[in-house]
Amino acid sequence: MKLYYIILxxxxxxxxxxxxxxxxxxxxxxAFYNLENLFDTINDTSKRxxxxxxxxxxxxxxxxxxxxxxxxxxVISGIGFEETKTxxxxxGLCEVENKNVVxxxxxxxxxKNANYGISHFDxxxxxxxxxxxxxxxxxxxxLNENSAYLELKYAxxxxxxxxxxxxxxxxxxxxxxxxxxxxxxxxxxxELGSRPYRNKAAxxxxxxxxxxxxxxxxxxIITMGDFNDDPTNESIKKILGAKDSRxxxxxxxxxxxxxxxxxxxxxxxxxxxxxxLFDQIIFTGSLINETKKRLRYYKSEVYSPKYLFNKSGxxxxxxxxxxxxxxxxxxxxDHLPVYMLLVREL
Numbered sequence: 401m402k403l404y405y406i407i408l409x410x411x412x413x414x415x416x417x418x419x420x421x422x423x424x425x426x427x428x429x430x431a432f433y434n435l436e437n438l439f440d441t442i443n444d445t446s447k448r449x450x451x452x453x454x455x456x457x458x459x460x461x462x463x464x465x466x467x468x469x470x471x472x473x474x475v476i477s478g479i480g481f482e483e484t485k486t487x488x489x490x491x492g493l494c495e496v497e498n499k500n501v502v503x504x505x506x507x508x509x510x511x512k513n514a515n516y517g518i519s520h521f522d523x524x525x526x527x528x529x530x531x532x533x534x535x536x537x538x539x540x541x542x543l544n545e546n547s548a549y550l551e552l553k554y555a556x557x558x559x560x561x562x563x564x565x566x567x568x569x570x571x572x573x574x575x576x577x578x579x580x581x582x583x584x585x586x587x588x589x590x591e592l593g594s595r596p597y598r599n600k601a602a603x604x605x606x607x608x609x610x611x612x613x614x615x616x617x618x619x620x621i622i623t624m625g626d627f628n629d630d631p632t633n634e635s636i637k638k639i640l641g642a643k644d645s646r647x648x649x650x651x652x653x654x655x656x657x658x659x660x661x662x663x664x665x666x667x668x669x670x671x672x673x674x675x676x677l678f679d680q681i682i683f684t685g686s687l688i689n690e691t692k693k694r695l696r697y698y699k700s701e702v703y704s705p706k707y708l709f710n711k712s713g714x715x716x717x718x719x720x721x722x723x724x725x726x727x728x729x730x731x732x733x734d735h736l737p738v739y740m741l742l743v744r745e746l
Contacts, residue, residue, distance in 0.1 A: 425743040429480030429488040432624040434735035439497040453723035473508035494583035521547035524561040544569040582625025602639035624681040631659035649685035668736040698741040
């Protein structure tokens, strides 16, 4: 197995005495990215994909699709590269139509040499969009994968078909980790009216985490996704119980580093000139309270190079989305990617 190393300058606090030293670490980037309607050009009569932006276009669909794939691969190839000098180890994805579009993505010129595998299940979502996970097969080995169905109903009693939650159990650096990929119900109809749906999604997410911890209370669990809620909203703060501080953090507690970032003005998407931070990677305290020689958390970041923003016009400073007003903008996504670094001292 080819190893990738990086020299990081870290400051450790031990017995209230701090010191800086040069150390060698094995570093892994784990990321999440909302791909904004990555649909193919084939009409699937079993779903409403004809309402997707690319299917609504009358001309150049194949050209647009190929450019969309190229643009997204450029983004993914850059996430965490500054720190690791290599491509991400694991990336959670949402707003993908099917496994085929994910295969096209990982076979693109910028990603094909990373030897990515795919974890994906078809969801019953009304729009025909799914979540997925791509992972470097020489670094992460999947032991088990399944799709957790989220049962929702409208006030009328009609079923509200939405995205499943993808649950992956695997091995990274000879340690077992669990990853849950989410795309919770949107705020369509208003935040307040749609809140119960996201709260239900949070309850499902918590039940998955509880079931894992009932077997191993010290399990290393990462739940990532577009939660369509900010870190301070009820679904994240109360139902998941995600904490914003490392102080007195138990191995079974959920830690959310994005809450303090959000409070400082950091976001991943803009709505009516206000930044939201819907895209988050939340994880158990077991990734913080770990010894130096084992896999543990280092930092979290929003990936935000200048090219991911509109440079002028009405939407200046907004994420440079790929579709707008019935056409292709040659952009990327209306969301910015997020990532975390996991390290193991050598």
